[in-house]
Amino acid sequence: xxxxxxxxxxxxxxxxxxxxxxxxxxxxxxxxxxxxxxxxxxxxxxxxxxxxxxxxxxxxxxxxxxxxxxxxxxxxxxxxxxxxxxxxxxxxxxxxxxxxxxxxxxxxxxxxxxxxxxxxxxxxxxxxxxxxxxxxxxxxxxxxxxxxxxxxxxxxxxxxxxxxxxxxxxxxxxxxxxxxxxxxxxxxxxxxxxxxxxxxxxxxxxxxxxxxxxxxxxxxxxxxxxxxxxxxxxxxxxxxxxxxxxxxxxxxxxxxxxxxxxxxxxxxxxxxxxxxxxxxxxxxxxxxxxxxxxxxxxxxxxxxxxxxxxxxxxxxx
Ligand SMILES: NC(=O)c1ccc[n+]([C@@H]2O[C@H](COP(=O)([O-])OP(=O)(O)OC[C@H]3O[C@@H](n4cnc5c(N)ncnc54)[C@H](O)[C@@H]3O)[C@@H](O)[C@H]2O)c1
Numbered sequence: 001x002x003x004x005x006x007x008x009x010x011x012x013x014x015x016x017x018x019x020x021x022x023x024x025x026x027x028x029x030x031x032x033x034x035x036x037x038x039x040x041x042x043x044x045x046x047x048x049x050x051x052x053x054x055x056x057x058x059x060x061x062x063x064x065x066x067x068x069x070x071x072x073x074x075x076x077x078x079x080x081x082x083x084x085x086x087x088x089x090x091x092x093x094x095x096x097x098x099x100x101x102x103x104x105x106x107x108x109x110x111x112x113x114x115x116x117x118x119x120x121x122x123x124x125x126x127x128x129x130x131x132x133x134x135x136x137x138x139x140x141x142x143x144x145x146x147x148x149x150x151x152x153x154x155x156x157x158x159x160x161x162x163x164x165x166x167x168x169x170x171x172x173x174x175x176x177x178x179x180x181x182x183x184x185x186x187x188x189x190x191x192x193x194x195x196x197x198x199x200x201x202x203x204x205x206x207x208x209x210x211x212x213x214x215x216x217x218x219x220x221x222x223x224x225x226x227x228x229x230x231x232x233x234x235x236x237x238x239x240x241x242x243x244x245x246x247x248x249x250x251x252x253x254x255x256x257x258x259x260x261x262x263x264x265x266x267x268x269x270x271x272x273x274x275x276x277x278x279x280x281x282x283x284x285x286x287x288x289x290x291x292x293x294x295x296x297x298x299x300x301x302x303x304x305x306x307x308x309x310x311x312x313x314x315x316x317x
Contacts, residue, residue, distance in 0.1 A: 001236050004029035007080040008235065009072045011063045011120060012090025014041030016189035017140075019048075020224030021087050021231045026054030028232055031080040033072055034058045035090065055080070063090040063116035069123035077127070085136045085235045086124040088117040088162075093191060095151045106154045113158035118165065121180075125173055134177030136235050139166050141182040141246055143294045146257055150293070163246050167259065170244030179243040181234050184257060185227035186220055186250030197296060215251060217307045218297050222251030230254070263288045 003025060013022040014036030022032045026049045034049070034056050036042040042058040049056040057079045061068040076083040092112050094105035117139050128135035144152050145159025162182065169180040188205035192198045201215045205223055215221045230249045233239055248255035266284050268276060300307075 001232070001238070002029050003085070003235060006030040006084040006235070007033070007076050007082050008085035008087065009033040009035065009076055009083065009120070009124065010087040010089055011035045011072070011116065013087075014038050014045050016191065017185055017187055017224045017227055018087070018089040019045050020187075020228040021089060022056070023049060023052065023054075024225075024228035024232045025085065025087075025235060026052065026056060028236070030085060030235070031055035032057075033076045033079070035063065035068075035072060036060060037062050037090075062112070063088075063120060064111040066119045066123070069116075069119040072120060073123045073127050082131065082133075083124060083127050083135070084133070085138070086120060087138045087140070087231055088120050089140045090116055091140070091191070093152075093194065094154060095194070097151050098153050101153055106157075109154035110158050113155070114161045114165075117162050121165070121169060125169070125176075125178060128178050129173075129176045132176075135179075136239075137166075137169065137173070137178060137180040138231055138234050139163075139180070139182045141166075141184040143184060143186060143248070146184060146246070147294045148292045166246070167244050174243060179234070179239065179241075181239075181243060182246040183227065183230050183234070184246055184248040184255075185224075185230075186248075187222055187224045187227050189224060192221075211251060213306050214297075214299050217252045220248070220250030220253035220255070226251055263290070 006029065008025045008030045010018050010022040010025065010032060012018040013034045022034055022045060026032050032049060032054065034042050034045045037060065039060045042060050046056045046058045057075060059072055059075050061071060073083055090112055092109060094109050096105060121137055124137065139162050141163045142155065142159040144156050145163055148156050166180050166182045173180055188202040193202040198221060201211055201221055205211060211222060227249045230247050234242065246257040248257055264285055
């Protein structure tokens with residue numbers, strides 16, 4: 001599991017999930033380039049990692065522009081001599097329903113998540129290919145990108161786009177020995193504090209209280225540290241052959257997401273017309289229309305109750 005001698009960049013790692021990823025990679029031995037737009041949390045993250053016996057430096061700059069991506073790679077090389085691991089985690093929300101979403105809401109979210117992932121991975125992959133020693137790219141998706149979510153047009157577009165890019169990059173970078181995977185986390189952070197459904201659990205986690213089994217096992221909602229284990233795994237030798245995957249983690253739930261795939265295929269001898277599709281669609285697709293959105297199971301009367309054996313694990317995402 002050791003990452004001694006390795007160097008990682010984690011974007012948006014001043015707080016929340018990014019901080020947990022940076023700390024986990026440092027715990028495993030990697031030197032870490034911390035990044036955030038918030039100077040104070042970036043500095044505090046470096047201090048925490050250093051106090052724990054790790055090595056870290058900070059780049060305070062907004063992910064999105066190419067200049068920041070280049071600066072992150074240059075800093076990894078100038079401070080620690082190499083680059084092995086990139087985690088593209090930086091993110092913001094601008095939630096509102098489609099008809100109220102401004103151009104700025106859309107562009108801001110796409111710029112940080114989708115463009116930020118693109119520019120950082122392009123810079124890191126260019127360096128890794130030239131260095132010829134392989135590497136690990138870990139991008140961050142979301143259940144919203146996989147399934148859609150009310151009020152998150154911009155975020156759904158960005159996160160679905162990120163997992164789409166991951167599949168493409170897994171193919172393009174395979175020959176260079178660079179694995180590319182997505183993590184689909186759910187955890188108590190400042191970001192989920194804004195979701196009313198999760199608010200009580202985020203408050204409990206912030207107060208240091210253990211999350212109830214319903215949250216951890218059925219909802220798949222836990223702490224940033226829970227999610228960091230998947231980043232540690234994907235960066236480690238144990239995952240050397242794993243690429244093009246989307247791995248879900250939240251609380252006690254670990255999941256492998258499927259990629260979109262055709263559910264029903266029908267061939268018409270001379271092609272399909274509006275009339276023949278209209279006449280056949282229900283009989284062809286009727287049992288297979290796809291649901292949208294992430295299921296939100298109802299809490300039990302006693303939230304501390306232990307879920308039945310297999311509950312949560314059997315839940316289809
Ligand atoms: N929390 C969840 O349950 C959850 C679920 C799915 C996906 N995610 C994803 O995980 C990532 C981290 O989320 P979080 O919950 O820790 O959020 P958070 O808001 O707690 O932390 C995000 C960090 O990114 C920083 N940041 C924002 N814009 C930046 C930019 N342009 N450049 C650099 N840093 C920037 C912020 O200052 C902050 O420190 C995001 O990509 C988010 O979409 C989170």
